[in-house]
Amino acid sequence: MERFPRRLLVPMIAGTILNPINTSIVAVALVPIGIAFGAPPAQTAWLVSGLYIATSIGQPLTGRLVDVYGPKRMFLLGAALVTVAGILATAAPTLWVLIAARALLGLGTCAAYPASMTLIRRVCDARGLASPAGVLTALTMTVQTVAVVGPTLGGLLIDIGGWRATMAVNIPLGLIALVLGSRLLPDLGHRAEAAAGSDGSGGRGAASGASSGSAHPASAVRVPLDWPGVLCFAVGLTGLLLFLMEPDLGHLWALVPGVLALAGFAWRELRTAEPFIDLRVLGANPALLTTYVRGTTVMVIQYGFIYGFTQWLQQGAGLSPSLVGLVLLPTFGVALLVSAVFGRRPRIRANLLVGGVLQLVVAGSLLLLYPATPVWVYFLITAVLGIPQGLLSLSNQNAMYHQADPATIGAASGLLRTFQYLGAVTASAVSGLVFGARADTPGMHSLAWVMVIVAVLTIVLTAGDRSLARLPRSDGKSK
Structure with a gap:
C-alpha cells in the first residue's frame, strides 16, 4: 500500500500553526497593548474575543469555500490574509484598528485546517489509504506544541521588539505558508480526480467517498455559496x-x-x-453530530482548567504567575507524548472512553483542593490532565474524518472547530459566573462540579455512540 506523501505535511503544518500561535501569543501582550493605547482590560479583551468570533464564524465558512473552490486556492488566500493582517496589526495606530486586524487574522488562519483535511481525504481516497493516522497525529501535535510555546515566544518577542513584534511575526509566517503552499500543494482544480496528483505528478485519482458511502465527486459541490x-x-x-x-x-x-x-x-x-451547512444531512448523520457535541464538552473541561483553575492557583492558592505557568507544563508535555504514542494506531472509541473517565477524575480532584494543598499535587493533577487532552482531541478529529461526507469534509472540519470554540467560550463564561471579585476556593469548587457534570456527559455521549465501533483503524479494521 502506498504511503501518504510526506512532503505535503510541510505546507500543511506551516498553515495550521497560524491559528494556535495567534490564539496563544496574545496572552502575554494584552497588558503592554493596554498600556500603549491607554486602554482598560475591558477593551483589550476584544483582542481575544474578536479573534474567537471571527474564527468561530470563519471555520465553517472557509471550510465550505474549500469544498467549493478547492483546498489549495483557499489555503493560499488564507496565508495571504494572514500576511496582510500581520502588516496592518504591526502598524496599527489605534486599538480598534488592531482589533480589526486581529479579526482579519482570525479569518485568514481559518483556511489551513479545512484545506489540509480536504487534501488528506482526497489523497488517501486516491491512493487507497484506509486511515492517515500518522498525518492526523502530526497536525494535532503541531497545534498542541504551538499552543504551549506561544506565550513563551510572545514574551521573548516583547522583550526584543515590544508588543508589535507579536503581531509582526505573522508576516514571515504568512509568507512562508504562502510560498510552501504554492510550491508543494497540489492544485486539485475543478475535479476531485486531481487528488492523485498530490505528489506533483499529475496522476489520476478520485475522491469517491467510499468511507461514508457518498458517490458525489468534489466537483459536484462547485455551486454558488x-x-x-x-x-x-x-x-x-x-x-x-x-x-x-x-x-x-x-x-x-x-x-x-x-x-x-x-x-x-x-x-x-x-x-x-x-x-451553507446542510442541516438535513447533519440531522441524518447523528454520529457526526455527536462528535461535534463531544468536541464542545471536551473543550469546556480543558478550558475550564486554562481559564478557571489557573486563576484560582494565583488568587486562591497564592502562586506566582511564573509558578502557575510551570504547573501547566506537565499537561501539554504529557498530551504531546500521548498523541505521539497512541496517534498512529488509534482506537477511537476506547480512547474517547478512557479520556472521558480521566477528565472526570481530574475534574473531581479539584473538589479536594484548598489553599493549603501541597504544590506537588497541582503538578500531579495537570500531568494526569494531559492524558485525556492528548486522547480526546486526536480521537474526535479522527472520528470526524471518517464520519463526514468526503465531498464536504472541509466544511465538516471547520464546523468541528466552531463547536470547540463554543466549548472554550462556555468555559470562560462559567469561570466568570462562579468567581466573584476573586477566584476563591468556593468558586473553584463550583466550577469543578460543572466540569464533573460535563465530563459525565462526555462519557455518556461516547458510550452511547455505537457507530464509533465501526470506524476503521489505521490498518483498515474496525475498532
Whole structure:
C-alpha cells in the first residue's frame, strides 16, 4: 500500500500553526497593548474575543469555500490574509484598528485546517489509504506544541521588539505558508480526480467517498455559496458568543437577535437547494453530530482548567504567575507524548472512553483542593490532565474524518472547530459566573462540579455512540 506523501505535511503544518500561535501569543501582550493605547482590560479583551468570533464564524465558512473552490486556492488566500493582517496589526495606530486586524487574522488562519483535511481525504481516497493516522497525529501535535510555546515566544518577542513584534511575526509566517503552499500543494482544480496528483505528478485519482458511502465527486459541490445562510449564521453565532462572554441580563440585547438569527438560519438551510451547512444531512448523520457535541464538552473541561483553575492557583492558592505557568507544563508535555504514542494506531472509541473517565477524575480532584494543598499535587493533577487532552482531541478529529461526507469534509472540519470554540467560550463564561471579585476556593469548587457534570456527559455521549465501533483503524479494521 502506498504511503501518504510526506512532503505535503510541510505546507500543511506551516498553515495550521497560524491559528494556535495567534490564539496563544496574545496572552502575554494584552497588558503592554493596554498600556500603549491607554486602554482598560475591558477593551483589550476584544483582542481575544474578536479573534474567537471571527474564527468561530470563519471555520465553517472557509471550510465550505474549500469544498467549493478547492483546498489549495483557499489555503493560499488564507496565508495571504494572514500576511496582510500581520502588516496592518504591526502598524496599527489605534486599538480598534488592531482589533480589526486581529479579526482579519482570525479569518485568514481559518483556511489551513479545512484545506489540509480536504487534501488528506482526497489523497488517501486516491491512493487507497484506509486511515492517515500518522498525518492526523502530526497536525494535532503541531497545534498542541504551538499552543504551549506561544506565550513563551510572545514574551521573548516583547522583550526584543515590544508588543508589535507579536503581531509582526505573522508576516514571515504568512509568507512562508504562502510560498510552501504554492510550491508543494497540489492544485486539485475543478475535479476531485486531481487528488492523485498530490505528489506533483499529475496522476489520476478520485475522491469517491467510499468511507461514508457518498458517490458525489468534489466537483459536484462547485455551486454558488448560500450567502443569506452565511449571514444568518454569522449574526446568530456572534450574538450567542457575545452573550456567553458576559452572560447576564444586561447582554440579552446580543442573545435575543442571535437566537432569532439562528432560527432564521435553520429555516433557510432546510429550504434552500444548496445550503451553507446542510442541516438535513447533519440531522441524518447523528454520529457526526455527536462528535461535534463531544468536541464542545471536551473543550469546556480543558478550558475550564486554562481559564478557571489557573486563576484560582494565583488568587486562591497564592502562586506566582511564573509558578502557575510551570504547573501547566506537565499537561501539554504529557498530551504531546500521548498523541505521539497512541496517534498512529488509534482506537477511537476506547480512547474517547478512557479520556472521558480521566477528565472526570481530574475534574473531581479539584473538589479536594484548598489553599493549603501541597504544590506537588497541582503538578500531579495537570500531568494526569494531559492524558485525556492528548486522547480526546486526536480521537474526535479522527472520528470526524471518517464520519463526514468526503465531498464536504472541509466544511465538516471547520464546523468541528466552531463547536470547540463554543466549548472554550462556555468555559470562560462559567469561570466568570462562579468567581466573584476573586477566584476563591468556593468558586473553584463550583466550577469543578460543572466540569464533573460535563465530563459525565462526555462519557455518556461516547458510550452511547455505537457507530464509533465501526470506524476503521489505521490498518483498515474496525475498532
